[in-house]
Amino acid sequence: MVGRAPASSTFTRRQTLALAAGLALSPDFVAAGESAEPTTLLVTHASGVAHEVGAGRPDQPQRLRAIASALNSDAFAALRRAEAPQASREAILAVHAPSLLERLEKAAPQSGLATLGPDIVMSPGSLEAGLHAAGAASFAVDEVMRKAARNAFVAMRPPGHHATREAAMGFCFFNNAAIAARHAIAAHGAERVAIVDFDVHHGNGLQEIFWSDRHILYCSSHQSPHYPFTGAASERGAHDNIVNAPLAKGSGGEQFSQAWTQAILPRLDDFAPDILLICAGFDGHLHDPLGGLRLQKQDFAELTLRLAEIAARRCDGRIVSLLEGGYRPDDLAACVAAHVGALMGA
Template sequence: MTLYITHPACLEHRVTAGHPERPDRLRALEAALSTAPFASLQRASAPRASEDAVARAHSQAYVEAIARRTPQEGLVQIDSDTTLSPGSYEAALRAAGSVLLAVDEVLQGRTRNAFCGVRPPGHHAEREKAMGFCLFNNAAIAACHARDIYGLDRVCIFDWDVHHGNGTQDIFWSNASVLYCSTHEMPLYPGTGARSERGEHDTIVNVPLAAGDDGAAFREACDVVILPRISDFKPDLIILSAGFDAHWRDPLASLNFNEDDFAWATREIMTLAARLCDGRVVSVLEGGYDLEGLACSAASHVATLMEAT
């Protein structure tokens, strides 16, 4: 069984006119997952994460600063890409709450896997810094929850967003219990993610791709580097930072994946998870800024998750 978790508050994170990370992203996702093939998809509403839960990945001072800077009206610009609106703090807490619920449901055996369709995304958010459309690092919060609340020894995060997850790398740079693996286009925002960036315990695995690379290059990166490293690490849980902006339609990058590539990667991760950690997979939406590309890619991802028995 696959659990889909979202919350209408995630639509209330407002951005500037023309911004690619807009509420319509979730509307497109919801429309795709409301069609007949997803009739059996289990659904849940994201709870509101506590500040303490968020502060497992960020500092308490940082969490409080985001709350304090959230305006009563209008927009506050954190940087050229990242804004706070009156609904942003609640949206970010619901996005974080979605991954907490997903980890709870998966680790307690009530569902085999889960997909969190939420915004704002998270993988650029560092321990002490919001950037790149991101406020709280949802994948990192999920990993910390699994480790700190459930006592898991090893958690893997696989990030296939077209942009490097500098925030996740920052949070777990010195942590031997979390393996962070990333494929991403280089050079591209935020400029991190070189192969030489390996972390203090060799638990950071970066596989940069070049502009114009297609799904074949992605599959080779997975087969040759990512999947073997995950297999050797033997995680107790696999978390996916599921960005779909490597799709050929996406306006913010120059990779040429299609929806079948995301389905393939999902299936490969599910096969590994079945062997290593009783099939336990938690996926959370990151990027994807062409509405059609996002909708078809995420639908293929979720449909593949639903294949789990």
């Protein structure tokens, strides 16, 4: 079993929440970030921007450009940065049916756009982006498990948590978090992997893939009823390893915090994972066009800090966070900055 040890800090809790609130940071805060040993890894790849989906669709390349701009500020000088490799065929097939990979390979266009259903669009760069997104997740696990980074944030698209074993859906080609979880077990001997998900949409793909896997705990808060219309509290998995905390449309920070405090965080703490994966979807923000929740960047920062506290206690702070939703670029970038600031303070 992977060992556990207490965590150390770079950003203080006060400074992290100040960053999330958009308050000015003191000079000593920036200096500390510049001089400290990098502990948080940012993984991305240019292919994420080359994945074109056509005008008018929500998952635009500008999402990653806005995140890159936000994380290039002085406050994030201490981030260690790495390019994402492509996932191997074996890593994809550890989670997905061969038919899914074959379908995407055959559909990838040489020019223009190919539509594989109402919410999957491919351009000439899309398959490469999908492979790099999945590869980024496994690479981040490698770096965190071998202590080259304390924790990691993966800024890639397409996202992943809707992809089922056999189907791409909901803008998702491959289930990046599922691939990362399987990799942590196969390559690093993890016995228990926890995946927590605060996207406004339920991660139906993760629930399906891990429904009968006692080694995986999947926990999600999400708006309900809402796409993909799964994730009822009664859906608990074959081994009571699924925790769903549905939120009504219009729910804000208070209801969000209550759902996590009462339904999810105690289960996560009791599960005592060897590594914690986060499906970091920011489409619960009050201005997001695809959601109906009323969360703000401070809500995401506060939850990240609470997750980091459990990770410090249970798994030596090992966290890999993967970008999911968030479809208003400026708001997405601000929320990601708050989230990554909290990871840097873990």
